[in-house]
Amino acid sequence: MAAPFTTLSEFQTVLSTLAGPDAEAVAAVRARDAQLTKPPGALGRLEALAEWYASWRGDASVRCERPQVIVFAGNHGVVAQGVSAFPAEVTVQMVANFHAGGAAINQLAELAGAQLHVHDLALDAPVADFTAAPAMSEAEVVSALSAGWEAVDPEADLVMTGEMGIGNTTSAAALAAALFGGEAEEWVGRGTGVDDVGLAVKRRVVSEGVARHGGQAPLELLRCLGGRELAAMAGAIASARARRIPVILDGFICCAAAAALEKAVPGALDHAVAGHRSAEAAHAKVLDALGKEPLLDLGMRLGEGTGAALAVQILRGALACHHGMATFAQAGVSEG
Numbered sequence: 001m002a003a004p005f006t007t008l009s010e011f012q013t014v015l016s017t018l019a020g021p022d023a024e025a026v027a028a029v030r031a032r033d034a035q036l037t038k039p040p041g042a043l044g045r046l047e048a049l050a051e052w053y054a055s056w057r058g059d060a061s062v063r064c065e066r067p068q069v070i071v072f073a074g075n076h077g078v079v080a081q082g083v084s085a086f087p088a089e090v091t092v093q094m095v096a097n098f099h100a101g102g103a104a105i106n107q108l109a110e111l112a113g114a115q116l117h118v119h120d121l122a123l124d125a126p127v128a129d130f131t132a133a134p135a136m137s138e139a140e141v142v143s144a145l146s147a148g149w150e151a152v153d154p155e156a157d158l159v160m161t162g163e164m165g166i167g168n169t170t171s172a173a174a175l176a177a178a179l180f181g182g183e184a185e186e187w188v189g190r191g192t193g194v195d196d197v198g199l200a201v202k203r204r205v206v207s208e209g210v211a212r213h214g215g216q217a218p219l220e221l222l223r224c225l226g227g228r229e230l231a232a233m234a235g236a237i238a239s240a241r242a243r244r245i246p247v248i249l250d251g252f253i254c255c256a257a258a259a260a261l262e263k264a265v266p267g268a269l270d271h272a273v274a275g276h277r278s279a280e281a282a283h284a285k286v287l288d289a290l291g292k293e294p295l296l297d298l299g300m301r302l303g304e305g306t307g308a309a310l311a312v313q314i315l316r317g318a319l320a321c322h323h324g325m326a327t328f329a330q331a332g333v334s335e336g
C-alpha cells in the first residue's frame with residue numbers, strides 16, 4: 001500500500017492520527033483471563049501480553065499466525081572516520097548472506113514461522129557523514145520512511161523490524177543523545193566490538209553530530225543523524241500501527257529509530273513491545289526512557305531482528321495459555 005505521506009510534516013500528521021487500542025477486546029481478554037484455571041496473576045507478564053496483543057488486533061480471539069520479520073540495510077558515511085570494527089562492505093555482504101539463508105535471522109525467523117523480507121536501501125550511496133552535513137535530505141528520509149511503510153505485509157499479524165548497517169550504532173547513539181539528552185559518551189558503546197581508539201573516535205563523532213544537529217524536532221533528528229535503515233524501521237513501525245498489527249522491537253538501533261516516533265507523538269509506540277535488551281549498554285537507557293521492559297535479556301548484540309524474532313515464542317506462549325486453558329467451570333476446579 002502506497003505511503004500516505006510525501007513530506008516529513010505529512011508523516012508527522014499521519015502519526016498523530018493513528019488509532020488507539022480496542023477497549024472491547026481488552027475487556028473480553030480480562031473477563032476470560034479471570035476464569036482460567038490459575039491463581040489470578042499467576043502467568044505474570046504473559047497475561048498482559050495476551051491483553052496487549054488482542055487490544056491492537058481489535059479481536060480477543062486471535063492468535064499470532066502470520067508474523068513478518070523485515071530487515072532493512074543501509075550504509076553510513078560516518079564509517080570513513082573509523083567508528084566500526086568492520087568495513088562498510090560487510091553491509092552488502094551480509095545482505096547476500098540473508099538472501100542465501102546463512103545469517104542468524106534466517107534461523108530465528110524460520111523457527112518463529114515468520115516470513116523474512118530483506119530490503120537493501122541504496123547501499124552504494126551511504127548517507128552523508130552527519131558531522132559534516134545532515135545524513136539525509138528531506139526527499140531521502142521520506143523515501144526511506146515510505147520504503148518501510150510499504151514493506152509491511154497487510155496480512156501479517158505481527159511485525160518485527162531489524163537492521164543491518166555497518167556504523168549504525170554511531171547513528172543510533174547520536175540520535176538517542178539528541179532525543180533524550182545527556183553526554184554523548186553515555187550513549188556510545190562498542191557496537192560490533194570497536195577498540196579503544198575507535199571508541200574515542202565514536203564519542204567525538206557523536207558529540208559533534210549532536211552539537212551540529214541537536215535541538216531540532218524528533219523527525220528532523222531522524223533525518224539529520226539517522227540512516228536509511230533507521231528511517232525505514234520507523235516507517236514500518238508506523239505502518240504496522242495503521243494496520244492494527246502489533247510490533248516487537250529489536251535492539252539498540254531499532255529502538256533508537258522507534259524512539260523518534262515516540263518523541264514526535266507520545267503513544268506512537270504503544271502497539272510495540274521490546275523483544276529484548278541488547279548488550280549495547282545504551283539500549284537499556286533507551287528502553288528506560290521509553291518505559292519498555294524487554295521480554296528477553298540474553299546478552300545479544302547482533303541486530304537483524306534476532307532478539308525480536310526469539311521473543312515471538314514468549315508471545316505465542318501467552319496466547320496459547322489464554323486461548324487453550326480450561327476455565328474453572330470447564331475443568332471442575334474449585335475457585336479460591
Ligand SMILES: O=C(O)c1ccc[n+]([C@@H]2O[C@H](COP(=O)([O-])O)[C@@H](O)[C@H]2O)c1
Pocket residue numbers: 083084085086163164165166167168169170190191192193194250251252253254278279280283300301302303304
Ligand atoms: O541490535 C543491537 O543492539 C546491536 C548492537 C551492536 C551492533 N549491532 C549490529 O552491528 C552493526 C553496527 O555496529 P557498528 O559497530 O558497525 O556500529 C549493525 O549491523 C547492527 O545490526 C546491533
Ligand SMILES: Cc1cc2nc[nH]c2cc1C
Pocket residue numbers: 086090094163164165192302303304
Ligand atoms: C558479520 C556481521 C553480521 C551482522 N549482523 C548484523 N550486524 C552485523 C555486523 C557484522 C560485522
